[in-house]
Amino acid sequence: MRRLAALAAAVVLGATGLVVATAPAPAEAHGAEVFPGSRQYFCWLDGTSAGGDIVPNNPACADAVAASGKSPLYNWFGNLDSNGAGRTVGYVPDGRICDGGGNGPYDFEPYNAPRTDWPTTHLTAGETYEFQHNNWAQHPGRFDVYVTTEGFDPTAELGWDDLELIDSVVNPPDTGGPGDLNYYYWDVTLPADRTGRHIVFTHWVRSDSNENFYSCSDVVFDGGNGEVTGLGGDGPDPSPTPTADPVCPDEAPGTPDPAMASAVKATSAHVMWAPSRSGCVTGYDVLDAADGEVLASTDGSPMVDLTGLQPETEYAVTVRARNDNTGEVSAETAVLTFTTLADDVDPGPTPTPTPTAEPAGACEVDYRASHWGGGNAGYTASVTVTNTSDAPVTSWVLQFEYPGGQRVDVPGWSAALTQSGTTVTATHPGWSSTIAAGQSATFGFNGATTGSGHPEPTSFTLNGATCA
Template sequence: MRLKRFGALAVAALGVVGFTSVFVQSGTAVAHGSMTFPPSRTYACYEDGRIGGGGGDLNPTNPACVAAVQIGGKQPLWDWYGNLISLAGGKHREIIADGDLCGPTTKYDAYNLTRSDWPTTTLRAGAPITFKYNAWAPHPGTWDQYVTKDGFDVTQPLKWSDLEPVPFDSITNPPLGSGEYSWNGTLPNKSGRHVIYSIWQRSDSPEAFYSCSDVIFSGGSGGDTQAPSAPGTPTASASSTSVQLSWSAAADNVGVSSYQVFREAGANDVQVATSTGTSASVTGLTANTAYQFYVVARDAAGNTSPPSAVVSVTTTGGGGQEPGACSVTYSVPSSWSGGFTANVSVKNTGTSAVNAWQLAWDVPAGQGISQAWSADVTVASGKATARGASWNQNIQPGQTVSFGFNGTSQGTPANPVSFTLSGATCATA
């Protein structure tokens, strides 16, 4: 079940990235949190075991929880808040295989069991909800809540394709109090048995946390379960650093409430704009660069349409921002024979936000880039381009984002000479 590539990735990274969890004398991992309402599988089984144990050991009575303990032992229940991948960096769909979503590492693999008797929470479809998420060790970041599609079968392995294509709820840095994050949202109009899948991607680290909450939706007011039709193919006009998009409206039985614009970015497409109308502007792009965009419609009940067809557009030539609107700090904290680790910080020193940022530089001779975190880094014709992840793609004035990568080098690694941020030449610190 478990994705073997992740195990190899974690082992390879131990030399340059420390564990994000620490250990107390009992051997319990001090990790960072999990959904407590609606409860994740690990939290629900922990509570079931706590009640069954009568205040002593954990002795679950729920059949699915019992089966999970028989496979993986009780430690995942004591550590119900530690279902994480340290080096996720927003690449969830790339590093977690279908069937492993609820427990992407060996320790929590048993919580991928395809059973219909996991503990469930009954929720009213389309109703307001206050999500609660334990903050064992608080960190900033973004929480995305997905729900399974109509017709989902809990007795089959949970696949990425079983989830609706966009989250029905997203929040960045929710309120924190008494050791718990909480925020208000609206449930989708679903019926029957479903899974709410939550991803918490930290913004100060590539570490991400995952949880499956088993729920039963009862009928709510309105009962709108019909998704909008796909929007029309967008048309695009470009300048050197922005693209103006427009499209024909989607149809819906009740009414479309908003449109979400996405930029294609391999396995991790990035949402770059939201609009209540049929047009949007995407800024912070790089001159003379090809982009692909598509649009998804959303109604008030949270139903989302199929994506529109993709429009391809190339930005024009030009300098973008004035030079000096950004500053880059580049450091090499460690190096070894044939390789090195680099840390990069990018500060927006301008007066307007840089959205969907892209940092470019010429790779010094004899160097290569093998692995990156907190950004997607590609190399073509000797030029490296780093693009922000879904959780750090925009840089507000005065804000700094950071990422890192492992590289190869022939001899002592040299630092790049210059950087450009979305077409603007940056100062180097």
């Protein structure tokens, strides 16, 4: 029986800033396992705050950040080796499998730590699940999936003798284009003899270069169906035994973090949200923001595919958590809006419309960037634009001026970018064309500098209106 109870939760890029720490220029491609969630992905999800900073709640994630800083989590999709070339035993040493031997641009070494309090996905041995691997950049290649052998000691370092290759797939399908939270997906049947705590190791071997990516995902075979524990400070997971009795029957469910939409097509959309961080939650509902109709429900998984949608239609939805033991529901999240495509053919980058002369309303911009000098001078920027007016801004376009000779490298992520002279234009992505009143949109990109610094841009305008 195919199970789709997967966690690909994400902090909403439209509502939180992505603060990029000083780091080397990112490599050409990126990606990490998001179901079952990898250590770097879950720690990013666990720690990202409303202001964009990373402050982990999970103790294993907190210790990893204390050891190697926040840059690896700002670049959670960059656990890589540019010269990996598919090599395993004899190249990647025991104890360093989770970070591929530490040959990448970011320090993921602490994410090898053998401990039992990493965020954990609960699974059932012998079942088939849809595995999901983020495609921050798309490339052809092979995914090899390993699971630790029965009797594995999670408090000992991970070695190649502990791993069994259980699945390999070449060029699986994906939910959408790169630079976002889309993902490759394929079915994996897990071994039937596993019990207790284990590690799933996923090795992405590109076929168009020697670049490889590495993901260690902590799982426990306890009859679960994709539920996740260890996020939001709920502490170590001692490999619990499932029980029919509710463990928190009287606790009101906490409100989940706001949702985001990805893989938006003509008649469907993938909606994801970060799990509730308090109370007893047995499931979630996605509601029509206009009339409160329940569009979809889940049994604990903070993601769902909305189907049967109308092409070229704007939708507004909210999410609430449920405690089915008491019948209580949480407050609803902020409204998420997205617009379906005309058809299911990928239209490519959205053309840059001409900004209207009529001001779109009040707006504020938060621009943050890291800069590194020397012979390979460059920067990584994150821009959050907030609609502070009382009306939605549709088909949004943000423009700004670079005063220091900076050059934008395209494509970026979560917006289509162009540059003409000193003027940079960022156009909304196809899946998020509207910024609701009081809401935000965030996008990012890399670029090159003259090496003498990175002066902040000036003259931000949103659809022609000047922003603070």
